[in-house]
Amino acid sequence: MSDRNLSLxxxxxxxxxxxxxxxxxxxxxxxxxxxxxxxNPHYKDAKKKYREExxxxxxxxxxxxxxxxxxxxxxxxxxxxxxxxxxxxKQKSEQHTCACGCVIRRxxxxxxxxxxxxxxxxxxxxxxxxxxxxxx
Numbered sequence: 001m002s003d004r005n006l007s008l009x010x011x012x013x014x015x016x017x018x019x020x021x022x023x024x025x026x027x028x029x030x031x032x033x034x035x036x037x038x039x040n041p042h043y044k045d046a047k048k049k050y051r052e053e054x055x056x057x058x059x060x061x062x063x064x065x066x067x068x069x070x071x072x073x074x075x076x077x078x079x080x081x082x083x084x085x086x087x088x089x090k091q092k093s094e095q096h097t098c099a100c101g102c103v104i105r106r107x108x109x110x111x112x113x114x115x116x117x118x119x120x121x122x123x124x125x126x127x128x129x130x131x132x133x134x135x136x
Contacts, residue, residue, distance in 0.1 A: 100125065 037043050051058065081088070092107040100121035104112045112118055 092105065094106045095103055096106060096109075097103050098109070098112060098118065100118050102112065102118065102121065
């Protein structure tokens with residue numbers, strides 16, 4: 001390649017535009033890989049087969065990774081909580097009306113759905129007692 005062609009190539013891709021070109025190439029490659037996966041159904045089967053054959057290795061690696069990075073994950077979780085504490089507490093304390101008609105906090109929804117009170121109110125609503133007050 002001559003010096004003229006080399007300089008032409010360099011000026012065609014200025015440094016400022018390089019990230020966009022790299023991103024475009026990456027997007028094209030990802031699309032090509034996606035098309036391959038869609039066109040070849042054996043691809044999914046091969047992944048499943050690999051996971052089944054190497055289940056012990058994968059489990060061992062996952063446990064090692066978890067133990068190795070436990071401190072970092074805990075520190076990240078703590079940092080996230082400190083940064084978002086107010087929003088998280090606000091979200092937990094939001095109140096909404098359940099399908100049975102009770103007003104409950106968002107954080108207590110799962111517990112409320114298991115109560116006899118909830119079941120009784122839903123059963124009462126299911127019958128056509130519109131306007132009547134449900135039993136306590």
